[in-house]
Amino acid sequence: MRRYLIVANQTLGAEELARAVADRSAAGPAEFWVLVPATQTTDLASPAFLPGMGGVPIQASVEDSEALARSRLDAALERLRAAEVTADGEIGDPDPFRAIEHTMATRQFDEVVVSTLPARLSRWLHQDLPSRVERKFHVPVTHIGAAQPSNR
Helix, strand or coil: CEEEEEECCCCCCCHHHHHHHHHHHHCCCEEEEEEEECCCHHHCCCHHHCCCCCCCCCCCCHHHHHHHHHHHHHHHHHHHHHCCCEEEEEEECCCHHHHHHHHHCCCCCCEEEEEECCCCCCHHHHCCHHHHHHHHHCCCEEEEECCCCCCC
16 A cells, blocks of 8 residues: 655645546555644735635644645545545644654655645745755655636
8 A cells, every 4th residue: 555645735735636646646655644733823924825725824822724724634635535445644733844754753755745826826836845845755746736716
């Protein structure tokens, strides 16, 4: 059985990520661990760029950030399980690299899938997160970039 770590927050509902999970599930037995860094709400991109995420209140408390991450995780796990995908997960440190370090300390994965906002909006890409994770943990890392929705 292949084990995948999905690291995402604002893009958990993105079609690109759903396709990546479906492709990996179709390739053979798989289980997914979804890690949602509890990004500070003040660091979130505008909801207009996030497919299916609706309005996000911009507040600064740690509790609000964790609650939003928990809500996104719960919704993602519900979608995955409804699609008969074996999945579980956790919320993590607001810093995605630290969150991944914590998870990798207790779990092993065959691949890490990092889902980000479009390049011009992604703090994680500006931090070179996918490359840093691959160098540190010597595991294949796939970057999935969410498309910016068209103005309709």
